[in-house]
Amino acid sequence: MKFRNSIYTGAVLLAIGSMAACKKSFLENDPKGQFLETNYYANPTQAFNALVAAYDPMVTETGGLDNTYINPLGALNSASDDCFAGGGGSSDVPQWQAINNYTMTPAIGPQGGFWASNFQGVNRTDVLLEKLPNVPGLSADLLKRYTAEGQFLRAHYYFDLVRLFKNVPLILTSLQLSQVYQQPQATPEAVYAQIEADLTAAIPALPASVSAAENGRATQGAAKALLGKVYLYQKKWALAASTLAEVNGTPGGTSTYGYKLVSNYGDIFKPTNKFNSESIFEIVHSGLQNYTWSNWNQFKSNVYVQMVGPRNYTGPIYYGGGWGFNPITPNLVSAIKNDPRYPYTVSNIDSLTKATGSAFLESYQGTGYYIEKYAPKKENVVTTGLTDLNWPNDYIEIRLADTYLMEAEALVNAGGDINRAAALLNAVRARVKLAPVAATLANIYNERRLELATEGHRWFDLVRTGQAASALAFKGFKAGTNDVLPIPLTETLNGTQLKQNPGY
Template sequence: MKSKYYLYTGIVLLGMGTIVSCKKSFLELDPKGQFLESNYYANPDEALTAVVAAYDPLVTETGGIDNTYSDPLGALNSASDDCYAGGGSSSDVPQWQAINNYTLTPALGPQNQFWAINFQGVNRTDVLLSKLANVPGLSADLLKRYTAEGQFLRAHYYFDLVRLFKNVPLILTTLNITNVYDQPQATPEAVYTQIETDLKAAITGLPTTVPATEGGRVTQGAAKALLGKVYLYEKKWADAAAMLQDVNTNYGYKLLPNFGDVFSPKNKFNSESIFELVHSGSQSYTWSNWNQFKSNIYTQMIGPRSYTGPVYYGGGYGFNPVTTELATALKGDPRYGYTVVNIDSLTKATKTSYSPSYQNTGYFIQKYAPVLANKVTTGTTDLNWPNDYIEIRLADTYLMEAEAELNGGGDQGRAQTLYNAVRARVGLASKPATLQNIYDERRLELATEGHRWFDLVRWGQAPTVLASKGFKAGVNEILPIPLNETLNGTKLKQNPGY
């Protein structure tokens, strides 16, 4: 490892790799080779390229020491009661199988990818924030915006890290080969304090809106939404309610009349989208582009195997079959058909077929499904799905605010109004806005979107709800520190129970 290359990417705390540059639109990325830090940040164009590189780990789908495919939805859905791991067999993507049945060890599980990708993001934002002020010709307005973007992104990466691992190093400056192994774990409280600090600083430097050509870039509303969510996780109920109320009332976001339109690739950056991770279907990827994909490979992963059904639906690899429990909970709910597809019923009705995957239930994820109307015609079909992932959307912030209002003894009437709005959008009648009803609504509204496992953990319900999957209280609320991160003389201590 040569220290002069460490500044941009890493598969552990420190690493080597490529800067990526703009192509086609803001976050459609292609590798453009290696650059030395000493030769970079020479002009505003290079500063923008570095900003794009700081966003890049958000949509990185491979990572860790083995470069394994690692879309976070696959692991998070496998860990929850929404889905099973599935796939071709009990050994297919073993990282997802291990978190599905809670046989995680420091050497086996999705932690390598979560750790590597998020620390890659931390590393890139640390470098970005250390260099921007000295970029020749960079205007004061761009300096302010790029700095705010870097602060938001660093907070985002650390929020994932502290939720997933709890005990992580807090690195706010660039490292070199002599000190990378000397980083101790910070307290979770210190990490959360830094996340708050970064987000508060970011808010004032971000635009309230961005044009479609900059879709995916963070806005002031997104930073406030993330800060409100952070407060919620810290149980700072009044702060969470106030911040989320600001988002929900002052930025022009609106629930879409048709629930299914939220997830359509033809409706990106819609009025409900607060922070959206962009996936391009136009870059003609083939299998030779491994570790470069910015399309949505997860769409292909969750389709039914060897599917020969109606032409509007494509096949896939059979991962994350929906649990019968979730399908049953959704039946009779207007969101059912936009969330779950019953391939067993579909193939029987059309006299077609598919090959059942491991842990098959017959139910598959619809929100990100390989619908052929979304298929692109260039490159390898499996690798070029354009489905975005809306990480924060208005229905989510409505329900988070309602939860905060109730927990903090806040405005009960407002909590009821927000809860009613989410239900009314899909034609459901009002019910009392109790905490349990809000918990239930979050499950049905946000099913398979990657929130469920985090929700169960923070509510303290995971040991009971996930007991049948093997969840162990006091252990599985967080992931193990990756084995390789605790070797070679590092100061990192393994999480309890692993």
């Protein structure tokens, strides 16, 4: 575990964001410098900026501690049966190629970015939670809220870590350099117990809703949705169902928290419709930063949008400089072709260029089909900075259709209210004018795939439901090994206590 790459040390640098302004949401703040944690937390403004820094690892998708591109969607979509890695060739973003082909080794794969960004988040929240009680002038109400947000964030980071790696250190305090190399891996059960404890403590202290200027901050609904998902992954079916029911309310209606399915499926993903009624937890991206390649480690824009655009496209709809990653597999095209969600999920670039007399350069592993939900549309081009690096598209990490289907799945597995399970499932289908179907696990799994395609959920769903070995056999997935990622090689060197995951 090289100290340069390690996340768990108390003497950290905080990348501090500015105060939110009326024209920006909370997580669109520009970095304003770096400060040693030991010299910080002197007043409420610094406490707020440290809170912004604690959110930052889930927003910044470029750079990381090893200077790689770390947007999670690229790797997760590459790992699934929805997409290939694509790009310009077999060596383009080798981390994605390795997980696409299941040729990962401790040295090659996306694990370095996942490990670094999430443990950076853990470290920042650990420090935040330690320092907040002693910040001079911080009101009791702000202390309560900031603490709850820190607990939510730590739970969020650890949930990603335990799902991706299973065997990770459980670090709940800031560490000095001398302690870094002594951290053992905890059991997954211990990590999940801490995630549950953090979310349970956070929920009553979080606001039910936030103002527009605070969009992107954790709410009660987001914390309950995440807790319900955590229960689902542990097969605590009854707890998952009851917790998610508090988020969902009456199927097809408006929940206590104001969540409601967006009537037009395609509107969910438009940059002009951020924080819509279906959004429960949304990762904010800004197109207003005026950034160039010299700002690689600072982007708060959505570079993934650029990544998935068709290469050298010349035509009327899409921006003509995409990089061709994550082309859609024939498998997904076949599954969704006759579904009303198809045109909002899949871009048939091959047919479009033939129909309009335009052209594009097919990607490596290209199929002619590309991601539509995050496509680089000309209508979304901003005038600040380089277009390639300033896309404004948000990522809705948890949305209402997702929580509907998770609750339906939990109810069926728990032997619970099958009528409510069917109502939840069929509310999702009714939104796109599909006929009702029975609330079976097979139908729920299929609905999750079609509803949430290319949104980063598919690989996790396949692994947790035991379908990965079959569904991903064509990519070389090996059960018992590829259910988790390898621990990054640099984290197992220099006498650390970390042990490599089996099969790697």
